[in-house]
Amino acid sequence: MADRQRAVTGAVIELDDLTKHYPGSQLPAVDGVNMEIAAGETVILVGPSGCGKSTTLRMINRLIEPSSGRIRIDGEDVTDIDPVRLRRRIGYAIQSSGLFPHMTVAENIAQVPRMVGWSKARIRDRVEEMLDLVGLDPREFHSRYPRQLSGGQQQRVGVARALAADPPVLLMDEPFGAVDPITRDHLQDELIRLQHELHKTIVFVTHDFDEAIKLGDRIAVLREQSHIAQFDTPEAILTNPSDDFVSGFVGAGAALKRLNLTRVRDVTIEDVPTVTMDDPLQEIFDKLRERGGNELLLLDRRRRPYKWLRRGDLMRAKGSLARAGTLVSHHVTRDATLRDALEAVLTDSAGRVPVTGRRGEYVGVVDMETLLNSVHELLEADRMAALEHRHDLEEARAHQTQERLETGFAGGERP
């Protein structure tokens, strides 16, 4: 546990003019990629099939040897070090999970710790911890073989194996590409939770742009030969795609996708008058009357939203709280995305849904109007931020050019 709470921070990855030229092909598959990935950042590589995502990723742990260029991890040039030792410091998870079918779940997870020479006892504890971490009960799954697991469970074990020796860097090549959409959604949520605890540096390849938006701190949209079309935050890419290629890739509904990036906790939550089951009837009548036509939200004994009460409801039900009002059909948590909230609001007949806290208790209400206002504000803010960002970039570029002119390209080497 102590291990897990310690914020393990990932390492900085720098790709410097990284190029791969496969023998026998005309053009390089990856042509001069420059990228700096901050420690603890999740960067997603997206792009059309064959654009060089996997090749770029696999050069980072040198499963593919670069034709030229440098790779630095935490400042150390790893381009020429022993690749086997390099890979033991880098977690690696792939699409088909890549679990060894002849080894149990525990043996699979123990592979890297064993190779780096951990003691038996430490490995045993670590395996349990990793299974816990990815949400599998160690007692149940410890001795199973991969074929006795569902696709989603295999993928979790694959991630556990990649993280077992606590590497600062995690490379993932379409790890959730082969599971059904619902499981994929779960696995993505898990990864977000995990990353929240661990702060690894993650480089993640996908061709699913929605996945990229959901998971990425930054997204690199790649075109053929791994040329970077845009490398920016999901918000910036959605609201300010740099060119037609990127907007084509973002696809229709950018504004809707933007809703996935904001949580209910980030927008204004309204308060509505509430009563509880234990309040005297008279008080409820009074509250309804003084609110002049407005509704009340009736909470159950644990303060969870239970029913919407209108003025006439109680009369019609002859004063019985059990029969009066309409049941609350939808509610959202504060962690729900605005997209989920919008979905719930649209489904609700009166266009409003209660927001609940961790134990399902009432926190407030969102309705159509607050949502719309929030979205407009968000989009506007994004636009401003993107403009500013672009301005900064241009300024920096101008500054650089100026500097170069002044030094007359002296030396040619970068500092």
Place this chain on the structure above:
Amino acid sequence: MDFWSFVSDRRQQLLMDTYQHASAVFQCMVVASVVGVGIGVLTYRNDRAGRLAIATTVTIMTVPSYALLGLLIPVLGLGVPPTVTALVLYALLPIVRNAIVGLRGVDPTLVDAAKGIGMSRAAQILRVELPLAWPSILTGIRVATQMLMGIAAVAAFASGPGLGNDIFTGISSLGSANALNQVLAGTLGIVVLALLFDFALVLIGRLTTSRGIRG
């Protein structure tokens, strides 16, 4: 004399021959398995090397055992050396072929994963590829063992050890009193040995194949 009293009369000699037959086959199989899997590991990744290995072992197989022994005797003399050499050579084909097929059949993404998590080349082979190819290799070993049981009998021709001696002596004295009994005893001994070995190999297969990949 009926067959069973013949057997009990010659018990000592027959048991000795059976033991030597089994021992020769067993030892040759151990050597052939190590060499055969070794050749498989060295050649499976290369198309041409793999083909060459299989072609060579096929060629050995097509030489009649009688002839091979005849060719080996001038070089190695009589007795154990030509017998062991011939048996090992004959056992190679099924083992090499199945090792290559098994190793090539390992899912490449698993090898990629093994490499990706930092296994050295040796670890990839020992911990991932060979265990996964093992059922196929073991099938090759079983086929080779069955084959060697019969071929080992021919070794008596080169004064080798084993039950072949009983068969040969019987055949060369055909017509005499116990000739048929002797041939029969030798043959039966080989059949029983073959069954026992096969049973043992199936058992070994059960014990050494991971539950995760057992069919």
